[in-house]
Amino acid sequence: MLRTAVLMSGLLCLSSPVAAQVNSADLKWGPAPAVFPAGAQMAVLSGDPHKAGVFVVRLKVPAGYKVPAHHHPTDEYVTVISGDLSLGMGDKLDPAKAAKLAAGGFAVAGAKMNHFAFSTEGAVVQVSAEGPFGMTYVNPADDPTRQ
Numbered sequence: 001m002l003r004t005a006v007l008m009s010g011l012l013c014l015s016s017p018v019a020a021q022v023n024s025a026d027l028k029w030g031p032a033p034a035v036f037p038a039g040a041q042m043a044v045l046s047g048d049p050h051k052a053g054v055f056v057v058r059l060k061v062p063a064g065y066k067v068p069a070h071h072h073p074t075d076e077y078v079t080v081i082s083g084d085l086s087l088g089m090g091d092k093l094d095p096a097k098a099a100k101l102a103a104g105g106f107a108v109a110g111a112k113m114n115h116f117a118f119s120t121e122g123a124v125v126q127v128s129a130e131g132p133f134g135m136t137y138v139n140p141a142d143d144p145t146r147q
Contacts, residue, residue, distance in 0.1 A: 024081075032059060034145050035135045039065055045126070049133035056128045061085075063122040068093050068142035071112050074130040080105040083123030089115050091138045114138050 022045060032040035033049075040061045047055030058081065069092050078087065080101045087107050088098035093116040101107060109115045137143040 027058065029060060033133075035143065037065065037067060037144055047131065049129075049131050051131050053131055054128065055131050055133070056126065058124055058126050060124045061119050061122060063120060064118075065122070066093060066118040067116060069114050069116045069138040070135050070142075071114050071138075072109070072129065072136075073134045074111050076109045077128045078107045078109070079126045081124040081126055083119060084121045085117055085119050085123045085125050087115060087117045089113060092116070093118065 027043040027045075029041040029043045032042040036042075036059075040059055042060075043058045045056040045058060047053055049055045049057060061083075069090060078085070078101075080103050082103050084100055084102055085105070086095065086098035086100045087109070088094060089109070090097050091114050095118070098116070098118070099107075140146060
């Protein structure tokens, strides 16, 4: 395998060929895991959310979609690709405590930090985290897998 050494700011960085490439039009969308409220679709861009290691997914949600307060075992990095996503921290979904993110917006939810999300217009968001993926609802009755 051909590797190129690049000297940047006194650090030696090794670059290698791209391991995964995908255009938005080529994504393979399917239903999001059952732990998400109904209506969301997911596409895996890199990694495996069910295994240890970094993964990157895109989540497509319809207008009016809501995810009640929950947390994850690891930090979650969210970038809005299109549409809008309102994200807030706390133990219950409270629109007054949310910040609305437009396309290009970015947020981090720390490990075990309770947060919630909703979209008024619908959205596509990219999420990256360390697997395995886990999602624990603050109120167990909000967990779709228990309904």
